[in-house]
Amino acid sequence: MSNDSHLSTILFFSLGLLFVQLCFIFYLMIQRSIFIEYYIHQCENARKNEEIEFQIRCHAASVHSKQTIIDDNEENLESNTSTIQDPHFGILTVDTFDDQQQPIISSADQYSLKLWFRIKREWYRRLDCIRAIWPYMLSIACTYLVTLSLFPGVESEMINCQWREWLPIILMALFNTFDVFGKMFALIAHDLLSPIQLFICSLLRLIYIPLMILCILPKYTAYLSSLFWQFFFSSTLGLTNGYFGSVPMIRAPISIIEERKELTGNLMMFSYSVGLTVGSLISYLLDAIIGQSTGVDWCQTLPSLNQTTWAIINNGSYDDNKS
Secondary structure, three states: OHHHHHHHHHHHHHHHHHHHHHHHHHHHHHHOOHHHHHHHHHHHHHHHHHHHHHHHHHHHHOOOOOOOEEOOOOOOOOOOEEEEEEOOOEEEEEEOOOOOOOOOOOHHHHHHHHHHHHHHHHHHHHHHHHHHHHHHHHHHHHHHHHHHHHOOOOHHHOOOOOOOOHHHHHHHHHHHHHHHHHHHHHHHOOOOOOHHHHHHHHHHHHHHHHHHHOOOOOOOOOOOOOHHHHHHHHHHHHHHHHHHHHHHHHHHHHOOOHHHHHHHHHHHHHHHHHHHHHHHHHHHHHHHHHOOOOOOHHHHHHHHHHHHHHHHHHHHHHHHHHO
Protein backbone atom coordinates (compact mmCIF):
# COMPACT_ATOMS: atom_id res chain seq x y z
CA MET A 1 0.00 0.00 0.00
CA SER A 2 2.89 2.34 0.82
CA ASN A 3 4.51 1.68 -2.56
CA ASP A 4 1.22 2.49 -4.31
CA SER A 5 1.04 5.82 -2.47
CA HIS A 6 4.60 6.69 -3.45
CA LEU A 7 3.94 5.77 -7.08
CA SER A 8 0.73 7.81 -7.17
CA THR A 9 2.53 10.83 -5.68
CA ILE A 10 5.37 10.58 -8.19
CA LEU A 11 2.96 10.28 -11.12
CA PHE A 12 0.87 13.20 -9.86
CA PHE A 13 3.77 15.64 -9.58
CA SER A 14 5.48 14.35 -12.73
CA LEU A 15 2.37 14.97 -14.82
CA GLY A 16 1.95 18.38 -13.21
CA LEU A 17 5.53 19.38 -14.05
CA LEU A 18 5.10 18.05 -17.58
CA PHE A 19 2.03 20.20 -18.19
CA VAL A 20 3.73 23.27 -16.69
CA GLN A 21 6.68 22.80 -19.07
CA LEU A 22 4.32 22.36 -22.03
CA CYS A 23 2.47 25.55 -21.08
CA PHE A 24 5.79 27.42 -20.87
CA ILE A 25 6.83 26.19 -24.32
CA PHE A 26 3.45 27.05 -25.84
CA TYR A 27 3.63 30.50 -24.24
CA LEU A 28 6.94 31.21 -25.96
CA MET A 29 5.55 29.95 -29.27
CA ILE A 30 2.39 32.08 -29.00
CA GLN A 31 4.45 35.20 -28.29
CA ARG A 32 5.92 34.88 -31.79
CA SER A 33 2.57 34.49 -33.53
CA ILE A 34 1.26 37.22 -35.84
CA PHE A 35 -1.84 37.67 -33.67
CA ILE A 36 0.13 38.46 -30.49
CA GLU A 37 2.74 40.56 -32.29
CA TYR A 38 -0.03 42.74 -33.70
CA TYR A 39 -1.38 43.62 -30.25
CA ILE A 40 2.11 44.10 -28.81
CA HIS A 41 2.74 46.59 -31.62
CA GLN A 42 -0.54 48.33 -30.77
CA CYS A 43 0.55 48.70 -27.13
CA GLU A 44 3.93 50.12 -28.16
CA ASN A 45 2.23 52.71 -30.36
CA ALA A 46 -0.08 53.63 -27.49
CA ARG A 47 2.93 54.23 -25.21
CA LYS A 48 4.53 56.47 -27.84
CA ASN A 49 1.33 58.49 -28.09
CA GLU A 50 1.28 58.87 -24.32
CA GLU A 51 4.83 60.24 -24.37
CA ILE A 52 3.90 62.73 -27.09
CA GLU A 53 0.85 63.78 -25.10
CA PHE A 54 2.99 64.36 -22.02
CA GLN A 55 5.48 66.48 -23.97
CA ILE A 56 2.60 68.62 -25.23
CA ARG A 57 1.41 69.14 -21.67
CA CYS A 58 4.89 70.07 -20.49
CA HIS A 59 5.15 72.60 -23.29
CA ALA A 60 1.74 73.97 -22.36
CA ALA A 61 2.87 74.33 -18.75
CA SER A 62 5.96 76.34 -19.68
CA VAL A 63 6.10 79.97 -18.61
CA HIS A 64 6.95 80.90 -22.19
CA SER A 65 3.72 79.36 -23.46
CA LYS A 66 0.20 80.58 -22.96
CA GLN A 67 -1.90 78.18 -20.95
CA THR A 68 -5.49 78.93 -20.09
CA ILE A 69 -8.26 76.67 -18.91
CA ILE A 70 -11.58 77.70 -20.38
CA ASP A 71 -15.13 76.65 -19.65
CA ASP A 72 -17.16 74.51 -22.01
CA ASN A 73 -19.48 77.44 -22.74
CA GLU A 74 -16.70 79.82 -23.78
CA GLU A 75 -16.97 80.47 -27.50
CA ASN A 76 -14.14 82.81 -28.51
CA LEU A 77 -10.56 81.55 -28.74
CA GLU A 78 -7.51 83.53 -29.79
CA SER A 79 -6.58 83.02 -33.42
CA ASN A 80 -2.95 82.33 -32.64
CA THR A 81 -3.65 79.40 -30.35
CA SER A 82 -4.54 75.76 -30.78
CA THR A 83 -6.65 73.74 -28.36
CA ILE A 84 -6.14 70.31 -26.85
CA GLN A 85 -9.28 68.65 -25.52
CA ASP A 86 -8.99 66.20 -22.63
CA PRO A 87 -12.10 64.79 -20.90
CA HIS A 88 -10.54 65.01 -17.44
CA PHE A 89 -7.94 67.79 -17.62
CA GLY A 90 -10.09 70.36 -19.42
CA ILE A 91 -9.19 72.34 -22.55
CA LEU A 92 -5.62 73.54 -22.87
CA THR A 93 -4.90 76.56 -25.05
CA VAL A 94 -1.33 76.42 -26.31
CA ASP A 95 0.52 79.16 -28.18
CA THR A 96 1.27 78.01 -31.72
CA PHE A 97 4.09 80.56 -32.08
CA ASP A 98 7.49 80.18 -30.54
CA ASP A 99 7.35 76.40 -30.98
CA GLN A 100 11.08 76.14 -30.53
CA GLN A 101 10.92 77.59 -27.04
CA GLN A 102 11.96 74.95 -24.53
CA PRO A 103 9.96 74.65 -21.30
CA ILE A 104 11.92 75.72 -18.27
CA ILE A 105 10.89 72.82 -16.02
CA SER A 106 13.51 71.12 -13.90
CA SER A 107 14.10 67.40 -14.35
CA ALA A 108 12.81 66.68 -10.83
CA ASP A 109 9.63 68.68 -11.43
CA GLN A 110 9.24 67.08 -14.83
CA TYR A 111 9.48 63.60 -13.28
CA SER A 112 6.89 64.48 -10.61
CA LEU A 113 4.61 66.03 -13.21
CA LYS A 114 4.97 63.00 -15.45
CA LEU A 115 4.26 60.59 -12.58
CA TRP A 116 1.20 62.54 -11.44
CA PHE A 117 -0.09 62.81 -14.98
CA ARG A 118 0.19 59.04 -15.49
CA ILE A 119 -1.46 58.23 -12.16
CA LYS A 120 -4.35 60.57 -12.83
CA ARG A 121 -4.75 59.38 -16.42
CA GLU A 122 -4.75 55.69 -15.45
CA TRP A 123 -7.18 56.35 -12.61
CA TYR A 124 -9.70 58.02 -14.91
CA ARG A 125 -9.23 55.34 -17.56
CA ARG A 126 -10.14 52.67 -15.03
CA LEU A 127 -13.12 54.63 -13.78
CA ASP A 128 -14.41 54.95 -17.33
CA CYS A 129 -14.04 51.21 -17.88
CA ILE A 130 -15.70 50.33 -14.57
CA ARG A 131 -18.69 52.54 -15.41
CA ALA A 132 -19.14 50.58 -18.63
CA ILE A 133 -18.55 47.02 -17.39
CA TRP A 134 -19.49 47.04 -13.69
CA PRO A 135 -22.37 44.51 -14.13
CA TYR A 136 -19.95 42.06 -15.73
CA MET A 137 -17.37 42.60 -12.98
CA LEU A 138 -19.91 41.97 -10.22
CA SER A 139 -21.39 39.03 -12.11
CA ILE A 140 -18.15 37.11 -12.48
CA ALA A 141 -17.06 37.92 -8.91
CA CYS A 142 -20.38 36.67 -7.48
CA THR A 143 -20.32 33.56 -9.68
CA TYR A 144 -16.93 32.36 -8.49
CA LEU A 145 -17.60 33.43 -4.92
CA VAL A 146 -20.50 30.96 -4.75
CA THR A 147 -18.61 28.23 -6.60
CA LEU A 148 -15.48 28.39 -4.45
CA SER A 149 -17.61 28.51 -1.30
CA LEU A 150 -19.11 25.10 -2.12
CA PHE A 151 -16.73 23.34 -4.48
CA PRO A 152 -14.88 21.21 -3.64
CA GLY A 153 -15.01 21.65 0.16
CA VAL A 154 -18.70 21.45 1.03
CA GLU A 155 -19.50 19.11 -1.85
CA SER A 156 -16.97 16.55 -0.66
CA GLU A 157 -18.72 16.39 2.74
CA MET A 158 -21.89 14.86 1.28
CA ILE A 159 -22.43 11.23 2.31
CA ASN A 160 -24.41 8.37 0.87
CA CYS A 161 -24.10 4.87 2.31
CA GLN A 162 -24.81 3.25 -1.04
CA TRP A 163 -22.08 5.10 -2.99
CA ARG A 164 -19.78 5.56 0.01
CA GLU A 165 -16.28 6.83 -1.00
CA TRP A 166 -17.31 7.09 -4.64
CA LEU A 167 -19.87 9.82 -4.03
CA PRO A 168 -17.43 12.81 -3.80
CA ILE A 169 -15.64 11.58 -6.94
CA ILE A 170 -18.91 11.27 -8.87
CA LEU A 171 -20.16 14.66 -7.66
CA MET A 172 -16.94 16.38 -8.76
CA ALA A 173 -17.09 14.61 -12.12
CA LEU A 174 -20.68 15.81 -12.56
CA PHE A 175 -19.70 19.37 -11.66
CA ASN A 176 -16.81 19.49 -14.14
CA THR A 177 -18.84 17.83 -16.91
CA PHE A 178 -21.74 20.27 -16.61
CA ASP A 179 -19.28 23.14 -16.22
CA VAL A 180 -18.00 22.30 -19.72
CA PHE A 181 -21.58 22.17 -21.00
CA GLY A 182 -22.22 25.61 -19.50
CA LYS A 183 -19.14 27.06 -21.21
CA MET A 184 -20.20 25.55 -24.54
CA PHE A 185 -23.69 27.00 -24.14
CA ALA A 186 -22.15 30.41 -23.40
CA LEU A 187 -20.49 30.38 -26.83
CA ILE A 188 -23.80 30.14 -28.67
CA ALA A 189 -26.05 32.10 -26.28
CA HIS A 190 -23.86 34.75 -24.66
CA ASP A 191 -26.30 37.56 -25.58
CA LEU A 192 -29.32 35.88 -24.00
CA LEU A 193 -29.42 38.22 -20.96
CA SER A 194 -28.81 41.92 -20.44
CA PRO A 195 -25.90 42.97 -18.19
CA ILE A 196 -28.20 43.65 -15.22
CA GLN A 197 -30.07 40.37 -15.72
CA LEU A 198 -26.74 38.57 -15.86
CA PHE A 199 -25.72 40.07 -12.53
CA ILE A 200 -29.08 39.24 -10.91
CA CYS A 201 -28.86 35.61 -12.06
CA SER A 202 -25.32 35.35 -10.68
CA LEU A 203 -26.58 36.79 -7.41
CA LEU A 204 -29.39 34.22 -7.26
CA ARG A 205 -26.78 31.45 -7.18
CA LEU A 206 -26.27 32.32 -3.51
CA ILE A 207 -29.28 30.06 -2.83
CA TYR A 208 -26.97 27.10 -3.49
CA ILE A 209 -25.11 27.74 -0.23
CA PRO A 210 -27.98 26.95 2.21
CA LEU A 211 -29.38 24.22 -0.07
CA MET A 212 -26.11 22.29 -0.23
CA ILE A 213 -25.59 22.77 3.49
CA LEU A 214 -28.97 21.06 4.01
CA CYS A 215 -27.58 18.06 2.10
CA ILE A 216 -25.13 17.61 4.99
CA LEU A 217 -26.83 18.97 8.11
CA PRO A 218 -28.04 17.83 10.52
CA LYS A 219 -25.52 15.01 10.71
CA TYR A 220 -26.84 11.50 10.07
CA THR A 221 -30.33 12.87 9.26
CA ALA A 222 -29.75 15.61 6.66
CA TYR A 223 -32.88 17.28 5.35
CA LEU A 224 -31.82 16.79 1.71
CA SER A 225 -29.84 13.57 2.02
CA SER A 226 -31.44 12.04 -1.08
CA LEU A 227 -29.04 11.11 -3.87
CA PHE A 228 -31.26 13.00 -6.31
CA TRP A 229 -30.67 16.35 -4.58
CA GLN A 230 -26.94 15.76 -4.30
CA PHE A 231 -26.66 15.01 -8.02
CA PHE A 232 -29.04 17.82 -8.98
CA PHE A 233 -27.29 20.55 -6.99
CA SER A 234 -23.83 19.47 -8.13
CA SER A 235 -24.86 19.36 -11.81
CA THR A 236 -26.68 22.70 -11.83
CA LEU A 237 -23.89 24.34 -9.82
CA GLY A 238 -21.43 23.30 -12.54
CA LEU A 239 -23.77 24.29 -15.38
CA THR A 240 -24.43 27.78 -14.01
CA ASN A 241 -20.76 28.24 -13.14
CA GLY A 242 -19.77 27.47 -16.72
CA TYR A 243 -22.34 29.85 -18.21
CA PHE A 244 -22.26 32.79 -15.80
CA GLY A 245 -18.49 32.51 -15.44
CA SER A 246 -17.90 32.70 -19.21
CA VAL A 247 -20.48 35.19 -20.49
CA PRO A 248 -19.07 38.21 -18.58
CA MET A 249 -15.59 37.45 -19.94
CA ILE A 250 -17.00 37.23 -23.47
CA ARG A 251 -19.19 40.34 -23.40
CA ALA A 252 -17.15 42.80 -21.33
CA PRO A 253 -14.44 43.45 -23.98
CA ILE A 254 -17.11 43.76 -26.70
CA SER A 255 -18.86 46.59 -24.85
CA ILE A 256 -15.76 48.81 -24.68
CA ILE A 257 -13.71 50.73 -27.24
CA GLU A 258 -10.71 49.09 -28.88
CA GLU A 259 -8.12 51.05 -26.88
CA ARG A 260 -9.60 49.92 -23.55
CA LYS A 261 -9.94 46.19 -24.25
CA GLU A 262 -6.68 45.26 -22.55
CA LEU A 263 -7.57 47.32 -19.49
CA THR A 264 -11.02 45.72 -19.48
CA GLY A 265 -9.44 42.28 -19.42
CA ASN A 266 -7.29 43.28 -16.45
CA LEU A 267 -10.30 44.59 -14.53
CA MET A 268 -12.28 41.43 -15.26
CA MET A 269 -9.39 39.28 -14.04
CA PHE A 270 -9.24 41.40 -10.89
CA SER A 271 -12.96 40.76 -10.24
CA TYR A 272 -12.43 37.07 -10.97
CA SER A 273 -9.58 36.93 -8.42
CA VAL A 274 -11.67 38.75 -5.81
CA GLY A 275 -14.46 36.21 -6.24
CA LEU A 276 -12.05 33.30 -5.89
CA THR A 277 -10.42 34.77 -2.78
CA VAL A 278 -13.63 35.68 -0.96
CA GLY A 279 -15.21 32.36 -1.93
CA SER A 280 -12.24 30.44 -0.52
CA LEU A 281 -12.50 32.36 2.76
CA ILE A 282 -16.24 31.66 2.98
CA SER A 283 -15.55 27.95 2.45
CA TYR A 284 -13.54 27.96 5.70
CA LEU A 285 -16.51 29.52 7.49
CA LEU A 286 -18.87 26.91 6.06
CA ASP A 287 -16.45 24.18 7.07
CA ALA A 288 -16.59 25.47 10.64
CA ILE A 289 -20.41 25.49 10.50
CA ILE A 290 -20.55 21.91 9.21
CA GLY A 291 -18.14 20.72 11.86
CA GLN A 292 -15.93 17.67 11.91
CA SER A 293 -16.42 15.31 9.01
CA THR A 294 -18.02 11.98 9.85
CA GLY A 295 -16.97 10.31 6.62
CA VAL A 296 -18.65 7.03 5.73
CA ASP A 297 -17.68 5.35 8.99
CA TRP A 298 -21.11 6.00 10.48
CA CYS A 299 -22.64 3.93 7.65
CA GLN A 300 -21.03 0.85 9.20
CA THR A 301 -23.00 1.33 12.39
CA LEU A 302 -26.29 0.84 10.56
CA PRO A 303 -25.96 -2.93 9.87
CA SER A 304 -24.82 -3.64 13.41
CA LEU A 305 -27.65 -1.51 14.75
CA ASN A 306 -30.17 -3.42 12.64
CA GLN A 307 -28.73 -6.74 13.77
CA THR A 308 -28.96 -5.67 17.40
CA THR A 309 -32.54 -4.51 16.91
CA TRP A 310 -33.55 -7.79 15.28
CA ALA A 311 -31.82 -9.74 18.04
CA ILE A 312 -33.78 -7.84 20.70
CA ILE A 313 -37.03 -8.39 18.80
CA ASN A 314 -36.32 -12.09 18.34
CA ASN A 315 -35.35 -12.53 21.99
CA GLY A 316 -38.50 -10.74 23.07
CA SER A 317 -40.65 -12.93 20.84
CA TYR A 318 -38.90 -16.06 22.12
CA ASP A 319 -39.47 -15.04 25.76
CA ASP A 320 -43.16 -14.35 25.06
CA ASN A 321 -43.63 -17.74 23.45
CA LYS A 322 -41.80 -19.45 26.28
CA SER A 323 -43.95 -17.79 28.92
